[in-house]
Amino acid sequence: MELFQQQLPIVIHSLNIGFLQTLKLFFVTLIGAIPLGLVIAFGSMSRFKPLSWLSRTIVWIIRGTPLMIQLLIIYYFPGLVLGNNIWGSGEAGRFLASAISFIINYACYFSEIYRGGIQGVPHGQNEAGLVLGMTKRQIFFKVTLLQMIKRIVPPMSNEIITLVKDTSLARIIALQEIIWAGQAFMKGSQGISGAIWPLFFTAVYYLACNGILTILLGRLERRLDYFR
């Protein structure tokens, strides 16, 4: 017990640093994937066949392979082909490679959610706007957008909560996120070794973070509850 009390502040300090990296990856992924997903969604719905074919193929490949493999390919492939590691050897390079992998991966999932949301708005809404003399732009912003958002919030909430946990995959390329930080105490770090409890303790961080997200996303969902 005394030993635990000595170790706790050291472990918490380390985990905090790791969790900061986790959060950074989480937010950067959201900021990148939310708009990129829209681009891919419009691409796959395009009437221009080569574009929709290309978008759908990318979505198929990204959704059909593990994110962990994608991380490895994006991080190591340039080095294997070009003979030098474009990402550099530091944490910043590993973060950049992780962020790009995550953004591409999540954008593909988001694009499918958006596509469902866009196609789920009844066609009659568009026609009602047209016969009332609205422009296509006005119809999108004043009529269909909010209906789309309402439809995509529940599935997006799911993906966002999954993303918090998926960030742990980035340790495969040694990104120093929270699980990496917890694992270090098994191998030995700051005078602590063979300790598995710090790894278990990381669960508290994920749980707290997802608890807050669940509340916020639930609130958003309820705010859109006033119409059907």
Added chain:
Amino acid sequence: MAMLEVKHIEKHFGDTKVLNDISFSLEQGDVVSIIGSSGSGKTTLLRCLNFLERADGGSIAVNGETLFNAGDRSAQSDGEIRKRRLHFGLVFQSFNLFPQYTALKNVMLAKELLAREQPDFKRRRKEILNEIEHQARQLLIQMGLADRMSNYPHQLSGGQQQRVAIARALALEPDILCFDEPTSALDPELTGEVLRVIRELAEKKTTMIIVTHEMAFARDVASHVIFMDNGYIVEQGDPVQVIEHPKEERTRQFLAHYAQK
């Protein structure tokens, strides 16, 4: 000169011809009912008038102004069509109200957006918006919805929703108001309230084209009935004449089928 002049409208979807040589005209204050079985082309005709479909042949003119001429592709850009379709209003079978807006806002929205294009909108903003709201309230009162203005569509019955949709279409003051089977999605006890509102509009000399399956209503309200079958106008004329004493065998068959129900 007729108010609406529709000449030789043709429309096909792929190899199937859905409208063949459709011609008719109507005067200010006329109410035209279009009857016929499903798939006879009634709805497609209305959709061509409202530019939701592009006819492949023929022309449409309102008050002498040619709005559509199939031969003239140059005048069919989105922007041009947007202005021209304002001559027509359309009330849908499935209402298509905007769910995120109240009844009042549903009626005001399109007019507000159009008002923004006026050159003096910025200067007279308040005044213009007040006018629009006043007009929308008047229309909803006329539709018997005085106490429903701040309700969202999902809080309204089908009949109430359709009356909001009628007010929404009237707000833009179209020359001709079109109805696409306005009561087909309603329970029988709710059709009455919608038909009553349309009847009142007819009494006020609103020019209307109504696609309907309500034969008694068509006969009573319309000044002119068009019977369509298989993409052709089979018979048209005085409502009592067409519905009570049809000349064509096909019209008789159709009406006999209705009488049995």
